[in-house]
Amino acid sequence: MAYDTDVFVVGGGPAGLAAAIAARAHGLGVIVADGAKPPITKACGEGLLPEGLKALGELGVELRGTDGCAFRGIRFEDERASVSASFPGGMGLGIRREILHQRMIERSEDLRVGLLWNTPVTGLWKEGVVAAGNKIRARWVIGADGGRSRVRWWSGLESPAPRRRRFAFRVHYRLAPWSEFTEVHWGKEAQAYVTGIAEQEVCIVLISNRRDTRFHETLAGFPKLAHRLKGAVQSSAERGAVTGMFEQKEVYRGSVALVGDASGSVDAITGEGLSLSFRQAAALADALAEGDLRRYHTAHRRLFRRPRIVGNLLLLLDRRSSLRERTMRALEATPQLFERVLAYHVGETRPLELTAASAAFGWRFLTA
Numbered sequence: 489m490a491y492d493t494d495v496f497v498v499g500g501g502p503a504g505l506a507a508a509i510a511a512r513a514h515g516l517g518v519i520v521a522d523g524a525k526p527p528i529t530k531a532c533g534e535g536l537l538p539e540g541l542k543a544l545g546e547l548g549v550e551l552r553g554t555d556g557c558a559f560r561g562i563r564f565e566d567e568r569a570s571v572s573a574s575f576p577g578g579m580g581l582g583i584r585r586e587i588l589h590q591r592m593i594e595r596s597e598d599l600r601v602g603l604l605w606n607t608p609v610t611g612l613w614k615e616g617v618v619a620a621g622n623k624i625r626a627r628w629v630i631g632a633d634g635g636r637s638r639v640r641w642w643s644g645l646e647s648p649a650p651r652r653r654r655f656a657f658r659v660h661y662r663l664a665p666w667s668e669f670t671e672v673h674w675g676k677e678a679q680a681y682v683t684g685i686a687e688q689e690v691c692i693v694l695i696s697n698r699r700d701t702r703f704h705e706t707l708a709g710f711p712k713l714a715h716r717l718k719g720a721v722q723s724s725a726e727r728g729a730v731t732g733m734f735e736q737k738e739v740y741r742g743s744v745a746l747v748g749d750a751s752g753s754v755d756a757i758t759g760e761g762l763s764l765s766f767r768q769a770a771a772l773a774d775a776l777a778e779g780d781l782r783r784y785h786t787a788h789r790r791l792f793r794r795p796r797i798v799g800n801l802l803l804l805l806d807r808r809s810s811l812r813e814r815t816m817r818a819l820e821a822t823p824q825l826f827e828r829v830l831a832y833h834v835g836e837t838r839p840l841e842l843t844a845a846s847a848a849f850g851w852r853f854l855t856a
């Protein structure tokens with residue numbers, strides 16, 4: 489059968505572009521269609537963990553010196569305690585979504601990926617996709633159309649897994665980042681997540697369990713942070729999103745595969761979604777090149793395991809404030825454990841090493 493393209497990617501967000509770049513690097517012909525047109529943004533904490541940056545480098549995406557703001561680790565703060573840890577190897581990067589997107593487009597163009605903007609995909613058919621009213625034949629279809637994926641639905645991959653949804657808002661402020669760390673402020677019913685993204689700009693995300701939450705009301709629950717932001721000019725409109733942990737049992741069917749948020753997501757508090765998407769994209773392209781999507785299924789499960797563990801742990805601290813307060817005090821007294829946890833989070837230590845370090849923490853926790 490004559491195909492119009494080897495791979496058709498539905499969705500030109502970070503996961504779709506990463507998959508397109510990786511597939512193209514294997515010599516496959518690739519077309520990407522997105523219903524929107526650049527600059528495309530989204531409510532996001534805009535922090536890339538070191539492994540995400542590494543994956544981006546492996547895709548050949550070149551970032552410029554002024555594109556973002558490096559951070560060396562993560563700081564947790566609540567009303568009474570503060571604990572921080574540096575990444576064991578390399579730095580993370582805060583970067584505006586529009587800039588990240590632009591750099592990924594540049595790489596895609598260099599590789600001659602076909603990019604169709606303002607082109608919503610409206611359905612699948614047995615030989616490919618329907619885009620802007622045209623039937624396009626593709627050997628493989630990739631659904632990279634985000635958390636509310638239609639491709640997932642059309643291909644029969646939608647799973648009825650229960651989702652615990654949380655509600656998030658993102659706002660930018662024109663203000664010099666005050667910390668070398670990405671900060672997670674823990675409040676009673678919400679978290680605030682702060683990332684420096686430029687010499688004079690910070691990104692603030694507030695995440696709460698309440699649907700009726702609003703940015704400025706929730707911010708008032710973080711007096712230290714609200715004080716820092718006082719008088720600073722807001723440099724973007726408030727933008728909302730839903731986040732949560734959601735795992736897909738199956739990530740492919742026939743010649744259709746899902747990647748990025750379409751294939752499952754981790755709560756925004758992990759700061760992991762982009763990094764995970766880039767690694768999934770590389771694994772998916774390898775599987776396409778081998779012509780065997782079962783390999784992708786196996787890799788996807790493996791890649792999802794660690795973010796799932798970390799995400800569930802953080803959400804437990806969100807639900808149980810007394811547990812969180814004791815944990816914070818104990819971590820403050822055992823900062824080396826926080827370093828180990830962070831090293832595990834970014835894939836630089838194994839669970840066994842984490843368990844050994846936890847023994848010391850156990851005693852601190854009981855006496856906190």
Ligand SMILES: Cc1cc2nc3c(=O)[nH]c(=O)nc-3n(C[C@H](O)[C@H](O)[C@H](O)COP(=O)(O)OP(=O)(O)OC[C@H]3O[C@@H](n4cnc5c(N)ncnc54)[C@H](O)[C@@H]3O)c2cc1C
Pocket residue numbers: 498499500501502503504521522523524528530531532533534535536537540607608609610632633634635638656657658693729730731747748749750753756759760761762763765
């Ligand atoms: C509040 C919040 C904060 C976050 N913070 C971080 C963070 O700090 N670090 C991190 O790594 N991750 C973070 N994440 C996660 C991260 O934003 C996502 O994992 C990432 O955006 C997933 O990319 P994606 O390409 O899968 O989906 P998306 O970014 O949603 O892109 C999907 C694309 O598909 C297009 N599309 C949809 N339907 C169609 C269609 N029918 N036809 C054509 N195109 C279509 C859309 O226009 C869009 O461009 C955060 C998420 C949230 C909600």
